[in-house]
Amino acid sequence: MTAFNRRQFLKLAGATSLVAAMPRSLSAATPLSNRVVIIGGGFAGATAAKYLKHWDNTIDVTLVEPNATHYACILSNLVITGAISMNRINLSYDGLRNRGVKIVQALATAIDPVGSKVGLSNGTTLDYEHLILAPGIDFINPNPAGAERLYDPNLTPHAWKAGPQTTLLKNQLAAMPDGGVFVMNVPKAPYRCPPGPYERACIIAAYLKRKKRRSKIIVLDANPDIVAEPHTFGTAFSQTYAVTLEYHANVGITQVNSSLKTIDTTIGALSADVLNMIPNQKAGQIVFDAGVVNDPTGRWATVDPLTYGSTVYENIYVIGDSQATAQPKSGHMANSQAKVCVDSITRAFVGETSDPQPTTNSACFSPITETEASWSTAVYQYDPTTHSMKRVEDSFGEAAEPSSENYEHMFHWADNIFADSFR
Ligand SMILES: Cc1cc2nc3c(=O)[nH]c(=O)nc-3n(C[C@H](O)[C@H](O)[C@H](O)COP(=O)(O)OP(=O)(O)OC[C@H]3O[C@@H](n4cnc5c(N)ncnc54)[C@H](O)[C@@H]3O)c2cc1C
Structure with missing residues (x-):
């Protein structure tokens, strides 16, 4: 550009x-x-x-x-494991057109x-x-100057923008042999969707447990600890997926070779069958x-x-x-x-x-197993002293534990936010 x-x-x-x-x-x-x-x-x-x-x-x-339509990232991790189709997250602009918005x-x-x-x-x-x-x-290229071309998202997809990247990662996961290693990373915060990488790790671990029992997933987190829903994801990693999932905090990535599917990190070099590299943003x-x-x-x-x-x-x-x-x-x-x-x-x-006291809010539902989900939520309020949005501490929290009821609510919540944004 x-x-x-x-x-x-x-x-x-x-x-x-x-x-x-x-x-x-x-x-x-x-x-x-x-x-x-x-x-x-x-x-x-x-x-x-x-x-x-x-x-x-x-x-x-x-x-x-x-794009003619919008593929939502919301729910897109479920496309990767085959739980839902791409069609489920494909949003039309017709609702906006009907309201008189000119779409170019x-x-x-x-x-x-x-x-x-x-x-x-x-x-x-x-x-x-x-x-x-x-x-x-x-995205910021994960490789140092001179080695930028060794990283290619068409070989090692991030799937952090939904669409062809989602399909590519889904196909790579499906083709991975039983006994293969799926390596993914959590980018340095701030990044898009704080619980998103941990949610992906959980449902890929669930998929491996069911479909490729000899395989494992390695999660390399650039942050010192789990960034979102620490209780939910900490429990899932250490208990539900203790055999299938290996989690490492505070890992720096020094170089990625997308053709070889290798990654050099501060805890050593790794070789992957599927390398889901999510660059810093x-x-x-x-x-x-x-x-x-x-x-x-x-x-x-x-x-x-x-x-x-x-x-x-x-x-x-x-x-x-x-x-x-x-x-x-x-x-x-x-x-x-x-x-x-x-x-x-x-x-x-x-x-x-303008409204002198705006509030904003965010909610995320995260599938943790193939039938259970958790949620997290936070409200933010304008603080005139610092001229910034401050989190309302009482509003901040995560589900006590994942449940099938939450899994069902997740789809209702997603359909509501899809409709409120696009129709
Ligand atoms: C795996 C995953 C799961 C997620 N789950 C949740 C969740 O459960 N809940 C939640 O609230 N959020 C979730 N998110 C985060 C959410 O998807 C993003 O925060 C949200 O999409 C941000 O909205 P946006 O409009 O800023 O960007 P986007 O939704 O990415 O939209 C940007 C649009 O701009 C267009 N564009 C870019 N450049 C140009 C240009 N030069 N000219 C014209 N158009 C352009 C793009 O084509 C795109 O359509 C998730 C994200 C991921 C990756």
């Missing part, structure tokens, strides 16, 4: 567009129009598109997304924050008054291209949690996994943030200020 040359735009741009590009703190009251462009049709972008139309049908909403099937390839324009892969350009960036995550590339990645790690976009407005440009917002509010990177949270952002934009259209 190529960024517009900002210096050229500054030369060419008139006074109006310069105002649009001004840092938030310097800009004067900017006249508001109702043209909103959203980049990315995942949980954050689809929810934003839906609720803009739902709360004010006169707003002109365009959603830019390269293309990739956003450049942003001109000065002229308020988005360049698309189909050669066209879109103008915006407000731009919502919701492209999810991209950063904001989607287009957020970098827009020039709004500015958190201390250089990976995520800092935003005002009252609006999800970027701290760099007044009319660019970042929601979902790409932003840096330190709330969990989950689909449920992306849905919640989209509503806060859209509430703020629709209030501004009628001259109202």
Whole structure:
């Protein structure tokens, strides 16, 4: 992807567009129009598109997304073990179309924050008054400089974006011989879906126990301890899957060779039959291209949690996994943030200020066995003293133990979040 040359735009741009590009703190009251462009049709972008139309049908909403449908990561671990089909997580954009959202099937390839324009892969350009960036995550190559090409996700899939990667990992697992070794890692936090890698480890262990009893799964965690639901996953690893699963905390990965399926780590070199390498993560590339990645790690976009407005440009917002509010990177949270952002934009259209006390929430259901699931939940509330979202401690917790009832609730919860975001 190529960024517009900002210096050229500054030369060419008139006074109006310069105002649009001004840092938030310097800009004067900017006249508001109702043209909103959203980049990315995942949980954050689809929810934003839906609720803009739902709360004010006169707003002109365009959603830019390269894929014809969205494969949800939620429940996708169950596709890998064959418990559900890809179809179960395939979400249509027809619900948004029916609400009057214009869907452009293309990739956003450049942003001109000065002229308020988005360049698309189909050669066209879109103008915006407000731009919502919701492209999810991209991956950081796990190999050191010079060895980048030894890592190839088409050979050692991450399956951390649902779609062809999910199918590839499913096929590799099915083809693995009995007695084979499945090696996977947990990336360094913050990463997409804190319980997700541990959940995957559990249900792959369950699959191996049933289908390939001589096989084992090795889990290499870059973090000092289990990041989410420590009681649930700790018990599953040490008891339910004590024979099938080997868990190592605090493991650094120094090099991956995807053709050989080998991995060099701080606890030694390993050879895998299936290598599920999930690289460390950063904001989607287009957020970098827009020039709004500015958190201390250089990976995520800092935003005002009252609006999800970027701290760099007044009319660019970042929601979902790409932003840096330190709330969990989950689909449920992306849905919640989209509503806060859209509430703020629709209030501004009628001259109202943003909600001064927004709350957001996140829930995750994790299958632990082939018939039982656990859950975790947290609510976040705006703290005016630190100008940040703070976890409400009483709201934070995990299921006492996995149950078949939770397994059933998991599908209802998923269908609700699918419908609330996409229909
Ligand atoms: C295995 C797994 C299990 C999970 N389970 C749960 C769960 O139980 N509960 C939960 O809440 N969350 C779960 N998650 C996390 C959840 O899927 C993500 O946090 C969520 O998808 C983030 O939403 P998003 O909109 O930011 O990104 P995404 O949903 O990834 O959407 C980003 C969209 O942007 C598009 N895009 C990217 N770049 C561009 C561009 N340049 N132009 C146009 N479009 C672009 C992409 O095609 C994509 O459709 C899970 C994740 C994984 C991997």
